[in-house]
Amino acid sequence: MKEEFKVISQLVEEKSRVLDVGCGDGILMEYLSKNKVVDVRGLEISKEKVKKCLSNGLAVVEGNAEHDLKQFPNLSFDYVILSQTLQAFMSPEKVIKDLLRVGKKVIVTIPNFGHWKVRVDLLFKGEMPITKNLPYEWYNTPNLHMCTIQDFYNFCNNKGINIFKTISLNGQKTSKITSSNLKFKNLISELGIFLLEK
């Protein structure tokens, strides 16, 4: 399982209610229900992936987070998880608002566009960067709104969203991100993991 999922599951308290938005194959859902005994639901846009989840008996609903989050009542989940999907939405701000409405706590992970490899690619090659977490060409990428860890950090501060915890993930290595090391972590992290509350 991805290191990212291990970090996410450490943030989730046992026996809580979790919604995994963009749950994909349901690997994180499966892990959470086994290891954290959580009551977990999923929302996924790809029919193929939804069928895979349902085949494994997971409670996954086919749908698009930009339209289908509205069916979930306010604060109906202890945690809502959004893993590496925010950048693909038409209006990420609206989705974040909805996630914070549905979940008491929200875990968002961001593929970091501020990573040094990305910066080097753009600076020296003059081409849109292609990395492990961002493997697409500019013309076929589903990622409409790329941001850096620092961008998202600033976004939360500007919008009055409480950041409980920010974790940097670089390969297998995790570390805490604070306001004092933000600029440095923004350079060396492949992924930023945020635990938020309204």
Add this chain to the structure above:
Amino acid sequence: MGNFGKMNSITIKQPLKLDCGKEISNFPLAYETYGNLNEKKDNAILVFHALTGDQFASGINPVTNKDGWWNYAVGPGKAFDTDKFFVICANVIGGCMGSYGPGTIDPSTNKPIGTNFPVITINDMVNAQYNLLDHFKIEKLFAVAGGSMGGMQVLQFVSNFPNKAKVALPIACTASHSAQNIAFNELGRQAIMSDINWKDGLYDGQTNNPDKGLAVARMAAHITYLSKKGLQEKFGRNLQERSDLKFGFDADFQIESYLRYQGSVFVDRFDANSYLYITRAMDYFDLTKQYGGNLSKAFKESKTKFFIISFTSDWLYPTTENKDVVIALNAIGADVGFVEIKTDKGHDSFLLDVPDFLSTIKNYLNTTYLK
């Protein structure tokens, strides 16, 4: 209608109060089973049939000598795997395959009850079938499942008996019959009632039945079960055993011939009055209204795990209507899964060989049974 002698049935002795206000008792409910009930009695699946179905879900239907209506889905190694599960399917009341219906002979007149049969609802159908749990001494079903009207019965069953099924699979259905659904059913009923042989529903069931009206009803309904694309691909403008148009009203086109055939074989196995009663039950179905306009309330007491399925090309019970049930369930934090299966086969997809659909159900049931 064939010989009911070989059929399994129970006699429901205690009175059943119907939604119309009348009470029925001592009436037959015909059923069929597939597979074996295990010792723990936790592997039973109650399958509900659609408008023109019957208890013969799998194998060969002994009355029609054709495959059971859900033969693609029910059987050894199939989606509802009868090597593992005990599948029960009953003929709904109002039906014509051995259960109490308008075709049942009234002993006082020796004639079919006809339109003296009380108007029944989906709720009445489900309440009658609940007696099968007592009959087999099943405390809790593993699953309830069905498509179309069968799906409506699934929804009604869970709302009536919130904790009598671990899993519910409503497929290609709705919680509330739409104006369009009612309109098509009314078209069918009018076709039957305008047949001179219908005689206000008091035909004798032997000769001179309202077959023409029933066949037209079936033809009209059959169109609603298919998609435009599916029809176009299968038939297009192909001509029926001729190389040119005949400038007459014979079946020039294959689609005409196909519909006529569907109509003609249908009247051999189905009673016109049953068609009136069952379509009426569907039209009256409005679970949302039953719960004061809040569908979520129908499922509030239930711990049942839902798996809802719709089909992209189904315009009779479209995805949006299936999704309304999903939304109502999510509103109360119920355990619900939902997928829309991509297919050109229209509403009928649930009865057909749609591999994605069948394999997902199979895996879902097998995994969930072990969980």
